[in-house]
Amino acid sequence: MRRPLRLAFAFVPTVLFLPAIARGESVAAVVETTLETGSKQIRQFAFDGDAETFFASKENPSVSDHFTLVFEQPVSVKSIAVITGQPGPESAGKLETGVLEVSTDGETFTELAKFANGEAREELHAKPIRAIRIKPTSVQDHPLAVREFTIASDPPVAVFEYPVEIAVDCSDSPEMKEWADKVARLCELWYPRLNEALKSDGYKPANYIKMRISSSYNGVAEAGGGNILGSTKFFKAHPDDVGAMIHETVHIIQRYRSRKNPGWLVEGVADYIRFFLFEPGKIGPINAKRARYDGSYRTTAAFLAYVTDKYDKSLISKLNVHMREGTYKEDLFKELTGKTVQELDEEWRESLKR
Ligand SMILES: [Zn+2]
Numbered sequence: 001m002r003r004p005l006r007l008a009f010a011f012v013p014t015v016l017f018l019p020a021i022a023r024g025e026s027v028a029a030v031v032e033t034t035l036e037t038g039s040k041q042i043r044q045f046a047f048d049g050d051a052e053t054f055f056a057s058k059e060n061p062s063v064s065d066h067f068t069l070v071f072e073q074p075v076s077v078k079s080i081a082v083i084t085g086q087p088g089p090e091s092a093g094k095l096e097t098g099v100l101e102v103s104t105d106g107e108t109f110t111e112l113a114k115f116a117n118g119e120a121r122e123e124l125h126a127k128p129i130r131a132i133r134i135k136p137t138s139v140q141d142h143p144l145a146v147r148e149f150t151i152a153s154d155p156p157v158a159v160f161e162y163p164v165e166i167a168v169d170c171s172d173s174p175e176m177k178e179w180a181d182k183v184a185r186l187c188e189l190w191y192p193r194l195n196e197a198l199k200s201d202g203y204k205p206a207n208y209i210k211m212r213i214s215s216s217y218n219g220v221a222e223a224g225g226g227n228i229l230g231s232t233k234f235f236k237a238h239p240d241d242v243g244a245m246i247h248e249t250v251h252i253i254q255r256y257r258s259r260k261n262p263g264w265l266v267e268g269v270a271d272y273i274r275f276f277l278f279e280p281g282k283i284g285p286i287n288a289k290r291a292r293y294d295g296s297y298r299t300t301a302a303f304l305a306y307v308t309d310k311y312d313k314s315l316i317s318k319l320n321v322h323m324r325e326g327t328y329k330e331d332l333f334k335e336l337t338g339k340t341v342q343e344l345d346e347e348w349r350e351s352l353k354r
Contacts, residue, residue, distance in 0.1 A: 026158035028072045030189060031055075034065045038143055040208045042165035043067075044188075046146040049159035052087050055146040061095075061136045067146055068133035070106055075153040077102070077129040080112070081121035083147040084134070093145025094118030098136040106130040126154070162195045162205055164188055166228075166249075169212040173232040176213045180230075183242050184211050187249045190278060194246070197273055198253050200321045205253050211245070220244060223251035243282065247274045258326035266323065268300025272316055275301050288352035293345040306348045311337040 031043040041056035047069060055067070082100055085091035100120040101109040109131070113120040120134075134146065151157050166184035170177040195205050206226050215232040221244050222229050228248045235241065250270040275283040275298060286302045293303040308315045318336060322328040333341040 026156045027075050028189065028192075029069050029157050029160075030072075030185060032066075032068045032070055035059065035061060035067060035144065037165060037167070040165075041145070042163060042207060044160035044163035044165060044207075047149045047159055048161070048163045049148075051083065051148040053163070054086055054093075054148075055144075056086070056093060057144045060140050060142055061144045062139045063136055066133045066135050067144070068131055069149055069151075069157075070131045071129070071157055074104060074128040074130045075155055075157055076126040077124045078126055078152040078154070079121070079123050079150075080132055080152075081119070081150040082115075082132075082134060083119050083150075084115070084145060085118040085147065086145045087147065091118065093143055095134065095136060095144055096140055097138045098134060101133050101135055102127075102129050103131040103133075104128055109133060109135075129153070158192075160192070162192045162207075164191045164205070164207050164209065166209045166211050169210060173213050173215045176232055176235065179235065179239055180211060180213050183245050186242055187211075187245055190246060191249070191253075193277065194250055194253055194273060197277060197316065198250070198269075198320045199317075200324055203255075203324065205255075209249075209252055221248050223248040226252060228252065243274045243279050246278045247271060250274065254320070254324065256323045258323065258328065260326060261323045261328050262294070264294040264296040264300050265319065265328075267296045268304055269316060269320060269323075271298045271301035272304045276305050286352055288349060291349055291352060293341055293348065303345065303348050306351060307333075307337060307344055311339075311344075 029047065031046065033043060035057040036059065037043060038056045038058035041054055043055050045053040046055040046067070080100065080102075085094035095115045095118055098115045099111045100113045100115065100122065102112045103109045113122040132149065132151070136144075166187055168177065168180040168184050170180050209226060209228060211228040211230070213230045213232050213235065217229055217231050220231055220234045228245065230245065230248070247270045250273045254266065254269065256266060283298050283302060286299060291299055291302070293300060304316060312318070315336060319328070319332065322332060330341055333339065333344060337344060339347070
């Protein structure tokens with residue numbers, strides 16, 4: 001069944017966008033489309049700065065379909081070019097008849113150019129644009145391939161540097177589909193920032209993740225083998241707990257395989273990213289009497305935040321590299337800070353009492 005993919009920007013708290021804009025950097029984009037993805041040729045491949053990768057639809061598009069790039073805020077666009085059809089001499093999947101449309105508010109669209117030989121391009125004289133979309137003007141007799149959007153604008157729109165698609169499976173809980181779609185889009189939106197925090201040389205993160213919400217699963221949420229599993233019961237009762245899915249997305253990015261990595265630290269890093277990058281200020285109080293550095297989850301996250309602030313701003317990044325490469329050892333804390341983990345623990349617990 002084909003269902004429209006509705007992305008509610010209202011769902012994404014504005015504050016989550018603010019840091020990037022405040023720094024005067026590029027603007028983020030999301031893809032909205034009615035088209036399902038075919039053969040893992042994910043949506044974000046259409047705007048990843050690489051014309052060799054492409055989005056492919058599963059079905060043949062019709063006039064009610066669209067493929068839209070929405071920006072987090074309007075940008076002053078100078079030119080747009082869109083190329084459809086797969087790379088290679090046959091260039092399968094070209095848009096035969098269709099238009100390129102733009103919108104200043106993300107809702108009302110006007111035609112900008114017609115596609116000819118699968119391509120459309122136009123100059124815009126610095127018009128403020130919030131969204132750009134491809135629309136077929138007749139039923140196509142084959143699936144659509146979108147190779148690349150190229151946009152010149154001020155500020156620039158960031159291409160998907162870590163292209164990803166989180167495919168939602170709610171087959172046993174269809175009532176969770178809308179929630180899961182929104183959470184999947186949110187995790188996709190955060191994927192670049194999570195990856196920046198946990199990058200390492202030669203590491204390429206997954207670009208296709210399955211997120212299944214299941215009524216027969218009795219835990220809260222878990223990640224493994226490139227998949228995320230969440231509980232229908234839990235998320236029905238706690239729809240605001242999207243941070244739990246950010247935590248699982250971090251596990252996918254960590255992709256640690258070494259048995260030398262202590263579980264408390266793996267969970268602590270995931271919760272550090274959640275509580276100090278994604279939702280700062282939400283960690284809640286840490287009990288000074290019972291806290292221990294290896295208390296896992298948010299307790300370890302708070303410990304890591306203390307050591308990061310006081311000793312090494314790139315602590316998480318360094319721990320991540322060692323855990324990913326299988327070279328983690330407890331002495332690392334001493335090497336990085338000059339103090340053993342036990343000494344740091346005592347210092348941190350003392351600071352909690354103040
Ligand atoms: Zn976890």
